[in-house]
Structure formats: C-alpha cells, structure tokens
Amino acid sequence: MSTVLDRICDEKRKQVTEQKSRRPIQELLKRAQDQATPRGFAKALTAKVEAGGIGLIAEIKKASPSAGVIRKDFKPAQLARAYQRGGATCLSVLTDQKFFQGSDADLGEARSNCDLPVIRKDFMVDPYQVIEARALGADCILLIVGALPDADLASLEDIALGYGMDVLIEVHDEAELERALKLKSPLIGINNRDLRVMKTDLATTERLAPLVPADRQIVCESGIDSPVDIKRMVAAGAHRFLIGEALMKRPDVEMATRVLLAGAKT
Numbered sequence: 001m002s003t004v005l006d007r008i009c010d011e012k013r014k015q016v017t018e019q020k021s022r023r024p025i026q027e028l029l030k031r032a033q034d035q036a037t038p039r040g041f042a043k044a045l046t047a048k049v050e051a052g053g054i055g056l057i058a059e060i061k062k063a064s065p066s067a068g069v070i071r072k073d074f075k076p077a078q079l080a081r082a083y084q085r086g087g088a089t090c091l092s093v094l095t096d097q098k099f100f101q102g103s104d105a106d107l108g109e110a111r112s113n114c115d116l117p118v119i120r121k122d123f124m125v126d127p128y129q130v131i132e133a134r135a136l137g138a139d140c141i142l143l144i145v146g147a148l149p150d151a152d153l154a155s156l157e158d159i160a161l162g163y164g165m166d167v168l169i170e171v172h173d174e175a176e177l178e179r180a181l182k183l184k185s186p187l188i189g190i191n192n193r194d195l196r197v198m199k200t201d202l203a204t205t206e207r208l209a210p211l212v213p214a215d216r217q218i219v220c221e222s223g224i225d226s227p228v229d230i231k232r233m234v235a236a237g238a239h240r241f242l243i244g245e246a247l248m249k250r251p252d253v254e255m256a257t258r259v260l261l262a263g264a265k266t
C-alpha cells in the first residue's frame with residue numbers, strides 16, 4: 001500500500017520533470033553559483049548547544065497532511081523576524097506546495113528578513129532540487145532516508161556539501177539510522193512522526209538516541225509541544241529540535257518561542 005511519503009515523492013518526481021523543461025539546469029547552476037556563502041546551519045546549532053542552550057530550528061509551516069491548515073495568517077517575512085526575536089537558532093521553511101501549501105518564494109522571503117540559517121524543507125528526490133535549493137539561498141537541505149536508496153542519498157548529499165550547505169539526514173527507525181551513519185553529514189534528524197502511518201511518538205527519540213554515535217548531532221523532529229516535551233528529549237540526549245506546529249498554531253509566534261525556550265531551561 002502506498003504511504004503519504006510515497007505519494008509526496010511520486011509527485012515530486014513529476015514536478016521535477018516538468019520544472020526541468022521549464023527552467024533548464026544551466027540557469028539554476030548559475031544562480032546557485034552566484035549565491036553568497038551559506039550561513040552555517042549545523043555550526044549555529046552547535047554554538048547554541050555549546051553555550052548551554054537549546055538549538056531550535058523553528059519551522060514556517062502553513063499546512064500539513066497530518067494537521068490540515070495550521071496557520072491562516074501566514075506571512076513568512078513576519079514569521080521569520082518573530083522567530084529570530086523569540087530566540088530561534090535556525091529556520092525551517094517548507095517549500096512544498098501541494099501537501100504543505102508552501103512555496104519557494106516563502107524561503108526567499110523568510111531568509112531575507114532574518115540572519116538565521118535556513119533549511120529548505122522539501123522532499124529531495126533529484127539533484128535538480130538540491131541545486132535549486134542553493135539557487136534559492138538555502139543553507140541546508142533535508143534528506144529522508146526512508147525515501148531514497150543509499151546511492152541517491154550519497155550523491156544528493158555530495159552535491160549539497162559541494163555547495164557548502166549542511167544536510168539534515170532524517171531517520172525513523174534503527175535500520176534507517178544504520179544507513180544514515182554511512183553518510184558524511186553529522187546532523188541526524190530523528191523524526192518522531194512515522195511518515196507511513198502519520199503517528200507521532202516521542203519514544204522514537206528515546207529509543208534511537210542512544211544508538212547515535214557521539215560524533216553525530218541529534219535533531220529531535222516532530223511532535224514537540226511543550227517545555228516538558230523538550231526536557232524529556234534532553235534527558236534522552238537531544239539538544240537540537242525541529243518544531244513546527246506547536247509554534248505556528250500560536251497567534252504570537254515570538255512569545256510562543258520565548259515561552260517554549262524559557263520553560264525548557266527551568
């Protein structure tokens with residue numbers, strides 16, 4: 001039976017084929033080359049954690065397959081500024097249109113309105129999208145182990161690293177973690193959301209975190225809703241967090257970010 005992740009990736013493959021005929025790769029390569037150096041996504045997270053803080057990747061997410069529309073008043077520039085003022089270390093911007101109601105323009109708008117490093121949160125299945133991410137200014141990309149064979153993961157990772165971008169490698173179980181550890185990137189995202197059945201369980205991080213070697217950095221992803229959740233995940237060994245819905249559903253995103261981070265400290 002096909003899962004939501006399968007459907008999203010199939011759709012991506014179709015979109016990329018269309019995009020390649022509309023915008024030739026040469027044009028993208030030139031734009032990617034012309035971008036300023038990436039802002040240092042992993043480095044910013046590590047600096048925050050080494051200073052004793054929580055490395056928060058705050059997500060700009062209008063809608064999702066699991067929640068439907070999360071935020072009607074959706075202005076990426078304002079949200080980016082609010083997240084930065086609230087104490088986020090990095091931003092995640094969902095650029096998928098069909099399933100998340102995001103866009104490439106959201107990424108540009110968010111990034112140009114703050115100083116934070118930004119991950120292009122999308123479903124990468126083709127080198128074209130990685131080059132496109134850099135052409136849009138992204139500082140990091142996401143690779144989902146469950147979506148791609150090892151050889152594709154390695155080649156997409158190499159392209160991103162070649163541009164000086166960081167790569168967040170996302171896993172959901174032990175077998176995917178084993179495959180992730182064959183790659184070069186230190187950032188290992190443990191997704192608490194099972195993308196096959198759309199259920200979220202923080203016990204996923206508790207189970208997998210002890211299996212992540214000390215030279216890799218865990219990013220705890222999805223389903224974090226409160227300071228209590230953060231403290232529970234810190235106890236499991238995670239100090240970097242990717243949080244979307246819990247912040248996006250609050251009218252005052254800056255205050256919600258502050259409250260979450262302050263509560264996690266006490």
Ligand SMILES: O=C(O)c1ccccc1NCC(=O)[C@H](O)[C@H](O)COP(=O)(O)O
Nearest residue numbers: 064065066221222223224242243244245
């Ligand atoms: O969020 C979804 O419903 C979803 C469905 C299918 C594929 C990916 C999905 N989410 C992407 C993410 O990784 C999350 O947006 C991110 O981890 C933040 O999660 P949350 O804090 O629970 O919004």
